Amino acid sequence: MKHKIFVVGMGPGKENMMTPQAMEVLEASDTIIGYPVYLNLLGEHFREKELLSTPMRQEVERCRMCFEEAGKGKTVSMICSGDAGIYGMASLMYEIGREYPEAELQVIPGITAANSGAAVLGAPLNHDFCVISLSDLLTPWERIEKRLAAAADGDFAIAIYNPSSHKRADYLKRACDILLDHGVEETRACGYVENIGREGTACEVCTIRELRDRTVNMFTTVFIGNSQSEIIDGKLITKRGYQV
Amino acid sequence: MKHKIFVVGMGPGKENMMTPQAMEVLEASDTIIGYPVYLNLLGEHFREKELLSTPMRQEVERCRMCFEEAGKGKTVSMICSGDAGIYGMASLMYEIGREYPEAELQVIPGITAANSGAAVLGAPLNHDFCVISLSDLLTPWERIEKRLAAAADGDFAIAIYNPSSHKRADYLKRACDILLDHGVEETRACGYVENIGREGTACEVCTIRELRDRTVNMFTTVFIGNSQSEIIDGKLITKRGYQV
Numbered sequence: 001m002k003h004k005i006f007v008v009g010m011g012p013g014k015e016n017m018m019t020p021q022a023m024e025v026l027e028a029s030d031t032i033i034g035y036p037v038y039l040n041l042l043g044e045h046f047r048e049k050e051l052l053s054t055p056m057r058q059e060v061e062r063c064r065m066c067f068e069e070a071g072k073g074k075t076v077s078m079i080c081s082g083d084a085g086i087y088g089m090a091s092l093m094y095e096i097g098r099e100y101p102e103a104e105l106q107v108i109p110g111i112t113a114a115n116s117g118a119a120v121l122g123a124p125l126n127h128d129f130c131v132i133s134l135s136d137l138l139t140p141w142e143r144i145e146k147r148l149a150a151a152a153d154g155d156f157a158i159a160i161y162n163p164s165s166h167k168r169a170d171y172l173k174r175a176c177d178i179l180l181d182h183g184v185e186e187t188r189a190c191g192y193v194e195n196i197g198r199e200g201t202a203c204e205v206c207t208i209r210e211l212r213d214r215t216v217n218m219f220t221t222v223f224i225g226n227s228q229s230e231i232i233d234g235k236l237i238t239k240r241g242y243q244v
Numbered sequence: 245m246k247h248k249i250f251v252v253g254m255g256p257g258k259e260n261m262m263t264p265q266a267m268e269v270l271e272a273s274d275t276i277i278g279y280p281v282y283l284n285l286l287g288e289h290f291r292e293k294e295l296l297s298t299p300m301r302q303e304v305e306r307c308r309m310c311f312e313e314a315g316k317g318k319t320v321s322m323i324c325s326g327d328a329g330i331y332g333m334a335s336l337m338y339e340i341g342r343e344y345p346e347a348e349l350q351v352i353p354g355i356t357a358a359n360s361g362a363a364v365l366g367a368p369l370n371h372d373f374c375v376i377s378l379s380d381l382l383t384p385w386e387r388i389e390k391r392l393a394a395a396a397d398g399d400f401a402i403a404i405y406n407p408s409s410h411k412r413a414d415y416l417k418r419a420c421d422i423l424l425d426h427g428v429e430e431t432r433a434c435g436y437v438e439n440i441g442r443e444g445t446a447c448e449v450c451t452i453r454e455l456r457d458r459t460v461n462m463f464t465t466v467f468i469g470n471s472q473s474e475i476i477d478g479k480l481i482t483k484r485g486y487q488v
Binding site for chain 1: 253255258259260261262263264265268303304327328329330331332334335336337338339340341342349351352353354355356359360362363364366367368369370371372373374375376377382383387388390391393394395397398399400476477479481482483484485486487488
């Protein structure tokens with residue numbers, strides 16, 4: 001029989017936003033592996049499990065650890081915040097899984113920041129949309145730039161992940177400038193949410209011209225409306241097209 | 245005090261993929277309103293609630309019904325499959341809400357087909373991605389075409405909603421042709437999932453050349469990889485960029 005490994009999206013953090021399916025597989029696991037911050041978000045009743053981790057930037061080692069522990073006969077879950085398949089560990093697990101043919105992976109989806117952040121702001125992604133990360137740790141900046149330009153050309157609503165970090169303090173400004181250069185008007189309706197589904201959730205709506213000069217932290221998800229988006233009663237709304 | 249109305253994403257259908265938060269607000273509601281198919285997906289214990297509906301295409305009337313019922317002093321939930329804010333009723337609820345200033349809306353996010361379908365196929369959306377609906381009921385086809393072209397130009401992974409219907413039998417073929425015309429190579433890794441999170445879940449991986457000639461039904465979500473995507477052991481994988 002193959003060793004089963006679950007790659008689990010835990011949602012934004014609060015336990016009531018994690019699916020029962022995710023909860024079930026974590027409860028069925030002997031060992032839960034993840035980035036330390038995510039392990040700390042787990043409820044008290046998971047403290048009896050074997051909880052293993054590797055530091056930030058050691059994602060390859062963390063994934064490998066899952067297969068090694070599963071090889072000892074344990075049921076293993078790798079946890080990711082949000083959705084394991086959206087900027088999470090799912091694809092890396094499959095890549096490393098090539099070396100471990102006796103293991104079988106199952107991805108358990110979760111609520112990602114595009115969805116949970118959108119719900120806080122209103123309905124910014126209620127038509128065709130793009131999700132783009134501004135982190136250039138693993139992606140050349142030129143590719144990010146090209147995607148921002150294409151998103152503007154296609155008049156997509158956009159969710160931006162990783163809009164800022166210590167080293168990338170001006171990346172959101174650069175991203176806004178690319179969008180503005182590609183035809184997005186200065187009054188375009190935008191918004192951002194901090195600490196989605198955790199302590200201290202806060203959100204703000206503004207124009208892209210204002211957004212350009214805002215300072216956001218690394219726990220923020222940014223939303224850019226499409227050309228039809230509007231701010232209605234403080235909420236960022238991207239319409240489906242119904243005649244009201 | 246304002247009348248509270250919840251706009252609830254119920255996920256793909258199975259109760260174990262609906263968040264506890266969604267379950268809580270449905271349990272707290274006197275009245276649940278939704279498209280009949282979605283009401284039927286609710287568990288037995290919701291049968292005691294007042295369940296109201298309007299036929300397909302009467303979405304405006306369905307939304308208005310929420311505000312009218314809430315105005316009678318009831319706690320009301322509008323349910324949508326997947327996420328209420330992703331091709332769901334959230335934005336229309338805010339638009340109609342302008343006429344009902346005494347009502348307060350809260351969106352409860354859910355697992356949308358991009359996330360749940362991706363989990364079935366492996367990890368097709370594990371880098372920047374677009375979500376595009378091929379339904380031209382509310383969106384001019386030219387706009388859909390422009391977005392497909394932009395998605396190809398930006399080398400996004402793509403999730404396609406509503407790839408087909410009786411009246412739009414050839415839309416997926418047309419979409420593939422637009423992507424192929426915009427530089428997507430014929431061997432591009434793709435996949436599709438039918439009946440996600442419901443009875444009869446089925447999936448398939450293929451190239452875009454093969455996808456172009458497949459017949460899919462309206463309960464299918466289609467995934468197109470980006471130029472780096474690969475089929476690994478039958479799974480569709482879009483890489484993050486880690487050195488393995």
